[in-house]
Amino acid sequence: MRALTRQTTPSPISEGSVQVNWDRVEGNWKQFAGKVREKWGKLTEDDLQVINGHQDQLIGRLQERYGIAKEEAQKQVKHWVGGL
Numbered sequence: 424m425r426a427l428t429r430q431t432t433p434s435p436i437s438e439g440s441v442q443v444n445w446d447r448v449e450g451n452w453k454q455f456a457g458k459v460r461e462k463w464g465k466l467t468e469d470d471l472q473v474i475n476g477h478q479d480q481l482i483g484r485l486q487e488r489y490g491i492a493k494e495e496a497q498k499q500v501k502h503w504v505g506g507l
Contacts, residue, residue, distance in 0.1 A: 444507045445504050448474035448476060452474075455476075456474075463490040481496075482497055
């Protein structure tokens, strides 16, 4: 009889996972820009060009467009990237 072992997977929002996923976003920005626009509809085409795959730029633009604190923008981006 084999013992059942519980497999655990790291949380998709762990720091390492977020970095790996953001590297994917940055490397394929043209494909992900549309998804970013779907998630945050107040971002303009100009915003997406300025962001150009840079996480800090995305966070800054979210702060501007949505009037939210940096921590909240970071939280939203981290959550979105963790779901990729």
